[in-house]
Each structure stands twice: as C-alpha cells, then as structure tokens.
Amino acid sequence: xxxxxxxxxxxxxxxxxxxxxxxxxxxxxxxxxxxxxxxxxxxxxxxxxxxxxxxxxxxxxxxxxxxxxxxxxxxxxxxxxxxxxxxxxxxxxxxxxxxxxxxxxxxxxxxxxxxxxxxxxxxxxxxxxxxxxxxxxxxxxxxxxxxxxxxxxxxxxxxxxxxxxxxxxxxxxxxxxxxxxxxxxxxxxxxxxxxxxxxxxxxxxxxxxxxxxxxxxxxxxxxxxxxxxxxxxxxxxxxxxxxxxxxxxxxxxxxxxxxxxxxxxxxxxxxxxxxxxxxxxxxxxxxxxxxxxxxxxxxxxxxxx
Amino acid sequence: xxxxxxxxxxxxxxxxxxxxxxxxxxxxxxxxxxxxxxxxxxxxxxxxxxxxxxxxxxxxxxxxxxxxxxxxxxxxxxxxxxxxxxxxxxxxxxxxxxxxxxxxxxxxxxxxxxxxxxxxxxxxxxxxxxxxxxxxxxxxxxxxxxxxxxxxxxxxxxxxxxxxxxxxxxxxxxxxxxxxxxxxxxxxxxxxxxxxxxxxxxxxxxxxxxxxxxxxxxxxxxxxxxxxxxxxxxxxxxxxxxxxxxxxxxxxxxxxxxxxxxxxxxxxxxxxxxxxxxxxxxxxxxxxxxxxxxxxxxxxxxxxxxxxxxxxxxxxxxxxxxxxxxxxxxx
Numbered sequence: 001x002x003x004x005x006x007x008x009x010x011x012x013x014x015x016x017x018x019x020x021x022x023x024x025x026x027x028x029x030x031x032x033x034x035x036x037x038x039x040x041x042x043x044x045x046x047x048x049x050x051x052x053x054x055x056x057x058x059x060x061x062x063x064x065x066x067x068x069x070x071x072x073x074x075x076x077x078x079x080x081x082x083x084x085x086x087x088x089x090x091x092x093x094x095x096x097x098x099x100x101x102x103x104x105x106x107x108x109x110x111x112x113x114x115x116x117x118x119x120x121x122x123x124x125x126x127x128x129x130x131x132x133x134x135x136x137x138x139x140x141x142x143x144x145x146x147x148x149x150x151x152x153x154x155x156x157x158x159x160x161x162x163x164x165x166x167x168x169x170x171x172x173x174x175x176x177x178x179x180x181x182x183x184x185x186x187x188x189x190x191x192x193x194x195x196x197x198x199x200x201x202x203x204x205x206x207x208x209x210x211x212x213x214x215x216x217x218x219x220x221x222x223x224x225x226x227x228x229x230x231x232x233x234x235x236x237x238x239x240x241x242x243x244x245x246x247x248x249x250x251x252x253x254x255x256x257x258x259x260x261x262x263x264x265x266x267x268x269x270x271x272x273x274x275x276x277x278x279x280x281x282x283x284x285x286x287x288x289x290x291x292x293x294x295x296x297x298x299x300x301x302x303x304x305x
Numbered sequence: 306x307x308x309x310x311x312x313x314x315x316x317x318x319x320x321x322x323x324x325x326x327x328x329x330x331x332x333x334x335x336x337x338x339x340x341x342x343x344x345x346x347x348x349x350x351x352x353x354x355x356x357x358x359x360x361x362x363x364x365x366x367x368x369x370x371x372x373x374x375x376x377x378x379x380x381x382x383x384x385x386x387x388x389x390x391x392x393x394x395x396x397x398x399x400x401x402x403x404x405x406x407x408x409x410x411x412x413x414x415x416x417x418x419x420x421x422x423x424x425x426x427x428x429x430x431x432x433x434x435x436x437x438x439x440x441x442x443x444x445x446x447x448x449x450x451x452x453x454x455x456x457x458x459x460x461x462x463x464x465x466x467x468x469x470x471x472x473x474x475x476x477x478x479x480x481x482x483x484x485x486x487x488x489x490x491x492x493x494x495x496x497x498x499x500x501x502x503x504x505x506x507x508x509x510x511x512x513x514x515x516x517x518x519x520x521x522x523x524x525x526x527x528x529x530x531x532x533x534x535x536x537x538x539x540x541x542x543x544x545x546x547x548x549x550x551x552x553x554x555x556x557x558x559x560x561x562x563x564x565x566x567x568x569x570x571x572x573x574x575x576x577x578x579x580x581x582x583x584x585x586x587x588x589x590x591x592x593x594x595x596x597x598x599x600x601x602x603x604x605x606x607x608x609x610x611x612x613x614x615x616x617x618x619x620x621x622x623x624x625x626x627x628x629x630x631x632x633x634x635x636x
C-alpha cells in the first residue's frame with residue numbers, strides 16, 4: 001500500500017525542505033516516489049530538485065466582492081455589515097479592498113441596489129513537473145491570497161492520485177511552517193509526520209505545539225534533530241521530551257556549511273556530498289523506511305483510490 | 306511609527322532582529338510608574354500566533370490576558386423554520402440544514418455574521434468560539450517567577466522596558482488572522498501609523514510576523530509604516546524575500562528595507578536583487594556561531610554581543626528617515 005510522509009517543523013527555517021529533498025533523493029534510489037511541496041506561499045523544493053514543468057493549471061481560490069460604481073448610492077450598508085474592514089467608503093461610490101475581503105458575500109446579500117457582485121478569483125497556479133527523483137506537484141499562491149489550505153489539499157490530492165495511478169510506493173510532502181490551516185491541510189491523511197527540530201528554546205517550545213497539532217488529527221510523529229551539535233543540552237532536552245511522549249527521535253544531523261553549499265548549487269545535500277550530514281541522513285532514511293513500511297515495500301498500480 | 310518585521314522564509318532571524326531592535330532603542334526608565342509611558346519605550350507585538358517565540362527572548366511579565374475567538378452562529382430551534390437560507394448565504398459551508406437539524410462547523414466559520422443577518426425569523430444569534438488568547442505585559446520588570454536560568458530579566462528589573470503583547474492560537478485551530486486582528490486592535494492606539502497622523506518620532510511599535518506570505522502575514526503588515534525584511538543570502542532566502550516584497554511593496558504599497566542575516570554564507574543573489582529593485586540594505590549581521598548559540602539558550606543578539614546595540618539604533622534611525630522621506634514624497 002502506498003504510504004505518505006509529511007515533513008513539518010512548527011518553527012520556520014529549521015530545514016524541512018533540505019530534509020525533504022534528501023529523502024526524495026534517497027527514497028527514489030529504492031522505490032518509485034512522488035513529491036509534493038505543500039508550502040504553497042513560499043515553495044522552495046523546486047529550487048533544489050531542478051524540475052521541468054509538464055503541466056500548469058490555474059487555482060481558483062474563492063471570490064471577492066466587487067462594487068459597481070454606477071449602481072452604488074453610497075448608502076454604507078456594505079461597510080456596516082462587513083466584519084473584515086474590507087469596504088472603503090467614498091463620496092459617490094464605495095469600493096472593496098481586495099486584500100481584506102474574505103469573500104463572505106455578506107455585503108452582496110444586503111446591498112439594496114444590487115450593486116455588488118461576487119467574482120471568482122484565480123489565487124494561484126499549480127504544476128506537475130518531472131525531476132530526477134520522481135514527479136513533483138507544487139504550486140504558487142499569488143501574493144497575499146487566501147485559501148492556502150485549499151491549495152495545499154489540491155497539491156497533495158494530485159500527488160496522491162498520480163501515485164496510485166502509476167504505482168508509487170511513497171509520497172513525500174514538504175510541509176509549511178506553523179500549526180494553522182495549511183499545516184492541518186498538509187497533515188490530513190498522512191501515515192507519518194517527521195518533525196524537523198533545531199535544539200533551541202524556540203525549537204523545543206514549537207515542537208510541543210506542532211506535535212499537539214498532529215496528535216489532534218491522529219498522525220503519528222517522528223522527530224529529527226537538525227544542527228544537533230549547536231546545543232547538546234537542548235538536543236538532550238528534546239530527546240527526553242520525545243521519550244516522555246513515546247515519540248522516536250530518528251536522527252541527529254550535525255551543523256555543517258555544506259548544507260548551504262548544496263542549496264546554492266541547487267542539489268539535495270545527499271546528492272552533493274558524502275560527508276557526515278549525508279551519512280546521518282542515510283541512517284535516518286533507513287529507520288524511517290523501516291517504520292513506514294513495516295511489511296516491506298508494496299507497489300500496486302491503479303490501487304485503492 | 307509602526308514597523309513590521311517579516312521575511313518570507315522562516316528561520317532567517319525575524320525574532321532575533323525584532324527583539325534586539327526593541328531592546329536597543331528603549332529608554333532606561335522606572336517602569337513602576339506606567340501612567341507616563343516614555344515615548345521611547347517600544348511596544349512589541351508577537352504576531353506569529355501559531356508559534357509565538359518572542360516571549361522566550363524578551364521574558365516579559367504578563368499582566369493581562371484575554372480569550373479571543375470569533376462569533377459563530379447558535380440556532381434557536383424554537384424559532385427556526387429550517388428554510389435553509391443560512392446555509393445558502395454561507396460561503397464557507399459552515400452551516401448546513403439537514404431535515405429538522407441545523408449543523409454548525411466552527412472550524413469552517415469565518416465569523417462574517419451573514420447567516421444571522423439573513424435569517425428571516427431571527428433564529429440565529431452569535432456566540433464566541435474561543436480560538437486563542439491575547440496577552441500583554443512588560444519586559445524589564447522583575448519576573449514573578451520562572452525566568453530561564455541562563456539569562457536574567459532585562460535591565461535587572463525596573464529598567465529598559467519594552468511593552469509586550471502576544472497572541473497564541475490554540476492547538477488544532479486553523480485560523481490565525483482573527484487573533485492577529487484582535488491583538489492589534491487591543492494594544493495599538495488608533496492613529497499610531499503615519500498614514501493616520503502619526504510621525505516617525507512617535508513611540509516605536511514593532512510587530513514580529515509569521516513566516517510565509519499568506520493571510521496572517523498580510524494582516525501583520527496591514528497598517529504598518531515600514532516592513533523590515535530579514536533574509537539570509539541563500540537561494541531559499543532570496544526566493545521567499547521576492548514573494549514577501551511582492552506582498553508588502555507591490556500589494557500593500559509599503560516601503561521596505563532589508564536586513565541580511567548570516568551574511569557571508571550562500572551567494573550574492575540577495576545583494577543583486579536588492580540593487581536591481583532599489584531596496585535599501587539597512588544592516589548586515591555576519592554569520593557568527595556565538596549568536597546562534599546564545600539564541601539556542603534564549604539569549605538575544607544584543608545580550609550576547611552588546612556592540613550591536615548601536616547598529617540597531619542606527620537601523621531604527623534609518624527606518625525613521627525612510628518613512629519621513631516617503632511621507633514627504635507622497636504629500
């Protein structure tokens with residue numbers, strides 16, 4: 001049965017994408033994989049996988065209110081009912097701040113002059129690309145747009161369906177930071193969440209919250225400590241915390257400038273160097289692979305959709 | 306003057322810069338008399354309500370706490386005729402009428418109030434659904450208890466005060482924006498932004514935003530006078546900086562400036578981009594393991610390396626000049 005793994009962190013910038021790219025590289029040497037970048041408002045996986053775009057689609061992200069200035073009598077009812085301060089008053093006609101509007105249509109239903117219409121908005125793009133390691137599903141949410149959760153769900157769904165149709169063993173999902181709607185969307189239906197944590201006070205603080213979130217939605221957790229040697233006492237604190245929650249720490253990655261060098265070269269770090277970081281990542285992958293495929297790898301084409 | 310610290314990419318040092326900036330420009334003042342807040346005592350808002358971390362570094366004493374949420378519908382079945390109008394007007398599918406049952410899905414509700422407004426029999430009232438908390442207090446007062454062992458309270462008690470506020474989203478909740486919105490309404494005085502009559506010489510208000518460029522970041526930038534982008538000189542840092550500039554400068558029309566953190570790693574991409582886009586690089590913080598180690602134990606940059614205090618003061622002055630120039634240019 002195809003498995004799905006999401007890389008999360010709570011706190012941003014702890015190395016999710018670096019780890020996801022390394023896993024894509026290592027896993028693809030053993031089994032067919034498909035990749036999804038679920039950090040749709042700042043998608044970075046494409047920067048290290050050198051993808052070739054195969055498909056591009058628009059993403060309709062919801063709607064916005066638009067006021068017809070010809071029909072508007074400036075009565076102000078729309079501004080009164082709007083809870084999002086999205087209606088800007090004017091002497092002759094009111095208008096809508098498109099970044100503030102949440103598309104609730106409250107104004108649309110209350111306007112006595114029928115001067116307001118709701119317009120569907122294209123909020124982003126999503127792509128299927130080829131990479132050396134397998135197909136990549138990724139997206140670009142336009143600046144300041146809403147509904148990133150919906151786009152995350154779409155990207156993941158497309159990756160999953162592709163995987164089922166073509167007989168893929170593993171879907172690797174590079175998740176967004178935080179614990180809110182895009183993270184909840186990225187975690188839904190996953191077999192495992194791998195939390196990438198740095199040994200800092202904020203890393204420890206955020207681990208509790210992200211693990212609380214994945215627990216809440218029933219996704220089992222694993223923890224990877226990145227830059228583990230930056231603060232050994234904090235790394236130990238994370239290990240103790242995880243042991244107390246019955247969560248396995250599947251690896252300790254040392255701090256090494258080679259990770260940034262690989263990023264600058266646009267390659268997964270495991271594909272760039274054989275040093276200590278790559279060794280640690282290989283051990284980590286071997287353990288994650290054992291945990292996510294307890295009965296061995298099983299690929300069925302056109303499987304259970 | 307309201308400054309939002311943002312980045313696009315996570316982990317580039319937003320909180321490090323925002324906290325050190327606040328601590329560097331604050332006046333030494335006896336905070337026991339809070340009736341007369343010195344205009345030089347900054348107000349700091351942690352707007353990363355999904356993962357708020359600034360308190361770990363500012364170590365404030367929280368004095369007031371409120372639950373926040375949004376209004377969700379509650380249906381009086383005695384008055385409801387099951388006409389289905391509420392479900393029809395709800396754009397988020399947060400309310401459904403099935404036979405003689407009305408189902409409400411709080412996690413889908415945006416709190417717009419359209420259902421209650423449009424109910425023909427007045428059967429819907431709105432009740433508060435708690436999704437998080439907002440808190441305020443002061444950093445610089447002696448803490449009641451529980452200060453991290455490695456670092457003492459700032460200023461040794463009663464000095465060097467930063468007024469602090471933060472929002473915290475409850476685990477499992479999806480929507481950060483209502484918490485940020487209410488946090489800002491609670492602590493930022495009306496008219497504080499220069500667009501509404503404030504001046505660059507007014508009390509500094511510093512907002513620490515979440516990573517990314519989606520709606521919580523937009524809410525954290527809205528109403529600011531300046532967006533300070535903290536980035537690292539790597540391909541990931543540059544890629545996400547571009548997106549954050551698109552939001553702040555191109556969509557919201559705000560002036561932006563850049564702080565390059567971990568200067569010396571990576572490549573020249575960020576420098577080239579800033580030159581091409583005429584975005585001022587206001588400060589560079591070189592890669593220094595001492596900063597990372599202090600951070601890992603809850604220490605701030607200006608505590609670990611006090612010589613940076615003057616650089617942050619210069620940074621603040623530079624932002625003030627850019628805001629004043631921008632205001633002049635618009636007038």
